[in-house]
Amino acid sequence: MKRSQHLVGVVLAAAALIGITSLFGNDYYLRIVFMMCVYYLCAAGMNVLVGYAGQKSLGQAGLFAAGAYAVALLTTRTEMNPWLALVVAAGISAVCGVLIALPSLRVKGPYLAMVTLAFGIVVEKLVGEWTDVFGGAQGIYGIKALTWDGQPLTSLQWVWLGIGLCALTHLLLRNLLQGRFGRALLSLQADEIASSSVGVRVYRAKVIAFVVAAVTCGIAGALVAQQNQYINSDFITFHLSIFILLLVLFGGAGSQYGPLVGTVILTAVDAALARWPSAQHFLYGFLLLFALYVMPGGVTGLFSKWFRRSTEAPEVSNTAAAPTRIGPEGQGELLVVQGVTKNFGGVKPAQNVSFRLQRGHIHALIGPNGAGKSTMINMLTGLIDPTEGSIEFLGQEVSGRPVHSICCMGMGRTFQNLRLFAELSVLDNVMLGRHSRMTNGFFASLFHLPSAMKQEAATRARALQLLDLVGLLHLAHHPAGSLPYGLQRRVELARALATEPQLLLLDEPAAGLNPQETAELGQLLLRIGKCGVSILMVEHHMDLVMSISDHVIVLDYGIKIAEGKPAEVQANPRVVEAYLGVDEPEEVLCAA
């Protein structure tokens, strides 16, 4: 097993490091190794936030401070056991992590980076100026160190503890990231809208990433405070925040060993330049300015091409027995849309539109450009709230619900302009589709419990089946973005099917396909329909629409002008008028 090999490797590496450090007689070197451990903890958590979730945080020093001052106050003001204080400090940092994540609900990108920066500065000011509590530049003395057998740890023991914690953090985060949560975080970095539409709770995932980064950073701060038995406001600077971010970016954000590489190199350089602080800062600035330009993937990115993952086709264990049933059997109304109206200022892409979708049917939504078809799909899936009217899916009101919960109810969708997670493999894209159907929680993933393993294996098997269904099995390990356009459409279809939808919404599935591919798509959709999935598709290819759909709805300028069987709709004069215009009387044309 790969995982057990990795575990043995990490344990051996940690043991070797512990052995080597025992030979150091010199406290100075031990101190450097200890600081490497501390910074690795910060960087490992930060990698989850920056490398996976794609959220830039410039305020990690604030979280470092939360951990450090928590142990300081807990062990000096109360008689708390230092080990317990360390745990409580981690908890307090986690709370601060939630606090710093709150703005991420509303703001994104550079705004969020600036808000986190502000958080760091506020904490820096607070510990510097609120001297009654935090001691300011004088600091807090007499912090109780961690003890072993009633004795404070020696420098060597501190290093051992640090190495042990780092190994543990590495293993736990690896568990977390190589599975449901890692995929979800990567997906929200790539595209939040697509991510929520496959059932990822985007905001919750962000909070988890912030909390992971906060806890590791808080523990690091607490360790520093306990080892020094002293903390003051000089520890908490903006440069610390930048340094922590740099560890990850320099080493390689989003790579498993990037933080380790970054930490070892930069901490060593930092120690070598410790006598010239301004040269130190100059170097950080220089690295920030040019490192990403020269090596966008960090140091590990430079070497990653030597460790390419295999792109061979995976084997499907039970292709023959594959049960492709997705939705339940049955008849009746699946979706009822009543009086839905949407105004974007003066534009009205939907005016009092009502229709009903039957279970087991293939429905088509057609109309000229600008008729409001995509807007309708976006309202059904919750990306846009209707101004008026109600949308009932399986007897429950949909409008006003968050996107991911509508996905969980059983509505899957594809997008008009493909929204695949381009960097992720085809297989990962499809496995993400099943995110909402997996039940393993955060801690099950973190500790790699059997339940999480089972879920992961089931999801993988299911995703492979679906890839087989759309005929892309041989491309499973290729990055989705590298596929030709027509195949990307099929990946998106498989991803939507992986959400186990009862209703599948397809926004122009045949756009950009040639006639041959369009015909194949038609066959595929019929096969999907037989698996118990009802379909509503927006489409311009009339031959496709007329050949496979059971029921056609026609929109024009936001108004439903016709619906019925394909043949009825084709014969409807209003539809012809909407598409082709009215015949002007002959003489008017001549006059013009």
Place this chain on the structure above:
Amino acid sequence: MVEALLQAILSGLAVGGAYALVALGFSITFTTTKTLNFSHGEFVSAGAFIGMSALFLVLGLPVTSTTFGQALPGAGAQLLALAAALGAMGLLGWLLYAIGVRPFAGRPGMAWVMSTLGFGVILQSIGLAIWGPKPVVVPGPVGDEVIRLLGIGVRPQELLTLAVAVVIMIGFDFVMNRTMVGKAMRAVAANGNVASLMGINTNAVMIGAFVISSALAGLSGFLLAPIAQASLFMGLTVGLKGFSGAMIGGLSNPRGCVIGGFVLGVFESLVNLWQAQWREVAVFGLVILVLAFRPTGLFGKKLVEKV
């Protein structure tokens, strides 16, 4: 009590003027290039120190000195220093755009956040190597005599800051809305590709945006130095407050940014009157409160992502 309040509001308006200049700088680069200068704060400090070293040079003191002693620069020297600060900062802005923003513009992942941040760190460490961390008392161009107005004492430099800020804002508003240059900038802001198809040199406009934005940062540093002493660390908080002002007003709306800057200055000054150590917390609390209800600021346009 009323005097204290008036005093706080007036000095708040003066500092708010500096924030508004910074906020405007953020708004200019954000609307035209969709990037922000994360080292804007260091640019504020740089403006103060470049102005200061120009004064040293005029007075015949070495550039690396850290005190003016008894020397008092005249009005001519001050104007010269102002010109030097604006010019040098404009050049720095252009340099920042060329090496820190342009290579990353349009690439995903906000690498420009890091590069602009790095640029600022470099500036600061150069400054530290030359002048050290100690703040320098800089004489103001309009003297340091306190003026009595309706029973409250005002420093002339505060009035000057306020006046300059207001004049710059009005001038900027005029240029943006009434001249061809302003129209070109707004066109690039609205859609760079279309603007370049219309024959607008978008690259030049973007360089211009960074030059103006940096010059504004330098100006606010130059104006603040006599009020609060020139320090290499003064910029970080000024830059952040300026950004906060811009967020409150709405980054995409220059007028909103200016109003946000002034509001923030007055708010901060009033909190300061009540409890000094909660100043920063209150200011950023206000920002988060505004963002919670209006994510794009009070006067910003709502962002709609097309699906």
